[in-house]
Amino acid sequence: MRSGTSIGANVEESQGCQSRKDFIVKLSIAYKEARETKYWLNLFRDTDLLQPPLANSLLKDCEELLKIIGTILKTTTKNK
Numbered sequence: 001m002r003s004g005t006s007i008g009a010n011v012e013e014s015q016g017c018q019s020r021k022d023f024i025v026k027l028s029i030a031y032k033e034a035r036e037t038k039y040w041l042n043l044f045r046d047t048d049l050l051q052p053p054l055a056n057s058l059l060k061d062c063e064e065l066l067k068i069i070g071t072i073l074k075t076t077t078k079n080k
Contacts, residue, residue: 024073
């Protein structure tokens with residue numbers, strides 16, 4: 001729960017950053033939290049704490065977030 005909600009909080013915080021470096025740091029934290037969330041979702045699915053259809057749907061959403069945040073980070077760091 002904590003890592004999953006931290007993704008949005010860090011993305012939101014990145015929107016108010018006053019420097020490019022701080023923006024990258026906040027988005028990097030969001031990316032790491034999304035990776036952690038993916039781990040927990042896989043674990044919950046594999047131990048039957050979440051039904052596979054729900055877990056797979058959440059994992060798909062998590063993958064999309066990872067792609068979006070990863071692309072933003074690549075674009076931002078490439079255009080220094």
